Amino acid sequence: MKKLKKIEVLRELLNENIEILRCPVCKNSIKAITENSVLCENNHCFNISKKGYVNLIQNNTKTIYDKSLFESRRKIYEDKTYDKLSKEIIAIIDKYTANKDSNYILDAGCGEGYYLNQLYLNNKINKKCRLFGIDISREGISLATSYENNILWSVSDLANLPFKNSKFDIILDILSPSNYKEFKRVLNKEGIVIKVVPDEHYLQEIRSKIKGNIKKETYSNKDIIDVFKDNLEIVYDNRITYRINPSNLEEFIKMTPLTSSLSQDQMNELIKSNIENITIDLNVIVGKIK
Ligand SMILES: [Zn+2]
Numbered sequence: 001m002k003k004l005k006k007i008e009v010l011r012e013l014l015n016e017n018i019e020i021l022r023c024p025v026c027k028n029s030i031k032a033i034t035e036n037s038v039l040c041e042n043n044h045c046f047n048i049s050k051k052g053y054v055n056l057i058q059n060n061t062k063t064i065y066d067k068s069l070f071e072s073r074r075k076i077y078e079d080k081t082y083d084k085l086s087k088e089i090i091a092i093i094d095k096y097t098a099n100k101d102s103n104y105i106l107d108a109g110c111g112e113g114y115y116l117n118q119l120y121l122n123n124k125i126n127k128k129c130r131l132f133g134i135d136i137s138r139e140g141i142s143l144a145t146s147y148e149n150n151i152l153w154s155v156s157d158l159a160n161l162p163f164k165n166s167k168f169d170i171i172l173d174i175l176s177p178s179n180y181k182e183f184k185r186v187l188n189k190e191g192i193v194i195k196v197v198p199d200e201h202y203l204q205e206i207r208s209k210i211k212g213n214i215k216k217e218t219y220s221n222k223d224i225i226d227v228f229k230d231n232l233e234i235v236y237d238n239r240i241t242y243r244i245n246p247s248n249l250e251e252f253i254k255m256t257p258l259t260s261s262l263s264q265d266q267m268n269e270l271i272k273s274n275i276e277n278i279t280i281d282l283n284v285i286v287g288k289i290k
Pocket of ligand 1 (some may be wrong): 022023025026027028041043
């Protein structure tokens, strides 16, 4: 069988899922998928990229996350640094999708797409889940399309999700901002949010080396969790803590937003510093609609 081009796979995915999509401008249904675009009932038009993603933002905004950050992140993921987290997410999803044959999963802020691709590679999950990845960064989504899978990738705004109400079973929100109003709108009434937030000692070795940041060596996620609790009922909570010996400290330092405000000299200094271990300390919380 002839292998489909990325854009052909994308068109098929868009057609299969046309019923759940909505126009981010007028909120109406999508009426057609053409050769190179997605058209809503009011003729708002969005480009389909040859790379295999749809751009559902009219005015693209620049983010602090550039291409090299996502490339560094991809390398760190390939080293299996976040394997434990990925296994935990797969286990949670497996449990919450046990009763349905077809589950809709949205990674809201998927970046370069690692976690969704891990879900795709898991046969058990793959059989019962449809996977969607959005990110506001075109660089992130563009890199995500380099995985071989049938995930529907789109450049979209977290605060204006291009989906109709009550369509999703699970939203993943991994080390990424949240918009609970939108999450609750697109989730069905049994739906859950799986959120991953840094815990106290996450990347403490890097934090402590950033000049002027000594006091912030430990970190509190209390505010983030309080907002989560205001919006959702916590049904599961697990802390994952381990230390790694990074094989590539430079990539690790480049991939974290912690260092995004540093100058090139400060960055180089940090890269040359003798950090031997890095602490991964994450809190995984699952919430359902109250
Ligand atoms: Zn429209």
